[in-house]
Structures are given as structure tokens and as C-alpha cells.
Amino acid sequence: HAQTLIGAPHSESATNTLTLPSTGGNSYLLTAASTATLTNKTLTTPSIVDNGYIQFGTDNEVRLISNPDKGLIIKHTATADDKPSILTLQTGETDIAANDVIGAVDFQAPDESTGTDAILVAAGIAAISEGDFSASNNATKLSFQTGASEAASEKMSLSSGGILTVADDIIIGDGKTIGSASDPDAMSIAAGGAVTFSQVPVFPDN
Numbered sequence: 444h445a446q447t448l449i450g451a452p453h454s455e456s457a458t459n460t461l462t463l464p465s466t467g468g469n470s471y472l473l474t475a476a477s478t479a480t481l482t483n484k485t486l487t488t489p490s491i492v493d494n495g496y497i498q499f500g501t502d503n504e505v506r507l508i509s510n511p512d513k514g515l516i517i518k519h520t521a522t523a524d525d526k527p528s529i530l531t532l533q534t535g536e537t538d539i540a541a542n543d544v545i546g547a548v549d550f551q552a553p554d555e556s557t558g559t560d561a562i563l564v565a566a567g568i569a570a571i572s573e574g575d576f577s578a579s580n581n582a583t584k585l586s587f588q589t590g591a592s593e594a595a596s597e598k599m600s601l602s603s604g605g606i607l608t609v610a611d612d613i614i615i616g617d618g619k620t621i622g623s624a625s626d627p628d629a630m631s632i633a634a635g636g637a638v639t640f641s642q643v644p645v646f647p648d649n
Contacts, residue, residue, distance in 0.1 A: 487526055532570075539576035545583060547571050549595070563594040 451459050464470045473479045491497065493511040505528075508516040519528045532546030539545070547569035553560040568591045582603040583587040588595040598610045617634035622626065622641075631639045 539572050540582075541572055541574045543572045544569050545572060560590075560592045564588075565590050565592060565595055567595050 448461075460519070462479070467602040471479070473481075480616045491509045496506040496508040504519060504521050504526075506516075506518045507522060508518055510516045517530060519530045532548075534543075534545050536543065541609055547567055549564045549567040551564045553562050567586075569586045569588065570583050571586050573584055574580060584603055585598040586597045586600045587601075589598050590596065598606050602608070615621065615632060619629065620629070620631045621630035626641060629641050631641075633639070
């Protein structure tokens with residue numbers, strides 16, 4: 444009924460074997476001519492071509508796209524308003540305690556030929572719990588980690604209350620300002636280091 448199975452050319456020396464299932468159930472071959480669906484299959488070292496993509500969702504609205512010679516792109520293909528791409532890092536832990544890492548992004552060069560410190564995690568950003576989670580608490584800080592000659596460690600953190608803590612100096616650009624929400628340029632620092640205040644400084648009584 445118009446179905447043809449074509450074997451390899453006579454000159455082909457390789458052994459090519461097509462094994463049909465010996466037990467019940469249908470067997471389907473993938474085709475380049477139409478869309479095919481794989482169910483419960485394991486792909487071993489699959490290769491996605493440049494600019495190729497994997498689609499997720501019932502409407503295939505989320506794509507993981509190959510960005511040639513750069514990396515990966517996550518794109519939400521819907522064109523309506525408020526359709527951002529969101530990457531969520533989740534933990535499966537059921538009892539979050541203080542200092543548990545909920546999610547992290549690490550940066551590393553593990554193939555660096557000099558080895559030792561060079562192949563350690565060089566930088567990272569982590570979400571770390573500030574206490575035991577409960578029905579009324581999920582206090583979490585963001586930890587910003589960098590390494591000099593070490594595995595990256597925390598050098599700056601933003602607490603759940605919005606307090607920014609840094610381990611070393613804070614340097615701002617020449618002529619830039621430091622202020623508050625109601626007075627954003629309360630203090631400016633010139634290139635030479637001269638400090639100018641927008642208001643008369645108030646000093647505590649001795």
C-alpha cells in the first residue's frame with residue numbers, strides 16, 4: 444500500500460540493522476517531513492543546531508533557544524502585554540532553616556589549565572534564608588560572592604529588610620551624589636575628593 448523500505452546502497456560496507464519490536468504495541472520512526480512527538484524517551488547527548496530551540500508549554504509559548512557561539516536564550520513568544528521570561532530556581536526542601544541556600548548561580552572556569560585556585564567558583568549570587576521558614580516568615584537575603592585567590596565568598600549582601608552590607612570600601616564616580624529618598628543629592632563628592640552638602644550638616648551634641 445505505497446509503503447517502501449529502502450536499504451543502504453550495495454557499496455555501503457557498514458552493517459545497518461533495523462529492528463522491529465517483538466512484543467505488542469506500535470513502533471514509530473521519526474521523520475523530517477512532519478512534526479513528531481516523543482513520549483517517555485531518554486535523549487543521549489542530543490544536538491540542537493544553531494538558532495534551534497526546544498519548546499515548552501501547551502501552546503509552545505516558552506522557548507529555550509541556541510544562541511550560536513554564545514549560550515542559551517529563554518524567550519516567551521507571546522506578544523501580549525506583561526509576558527516576560529521568568530527563570531525560577533526552586534528547592535525541594537520541606538524544612539528551610541537559617542542559612543539554607545534556596546537557590547544560587549555560580550560562575551566558574553573549571554577547565555583553566557593553571558588549576559588550583561583558578562578552577563574554583565570565581566563568583567556567585569545566592570538566596571540564603573535568614574531564619575526558619577514558617578507560615579509567617581520567609582526572610583531571605585541575597586548574597587553576592589566573589590573570589591580573589593579562593594572559592595568565592597560573600598563580599599556584599601542585601602538583607603530581607605533592605606539593608607545593604609559591604610565588606611570593603613564604597614567608591615562612587617567623580618561628582619556623583621549620596622542622599623536619601625527625599626534629598627537624593629544630600630552629599631556630593633568631587634573628583635579631588637571635596638565633599639559638598641546640600642544642607643548645613645547637623646552634628647550631635649557632646
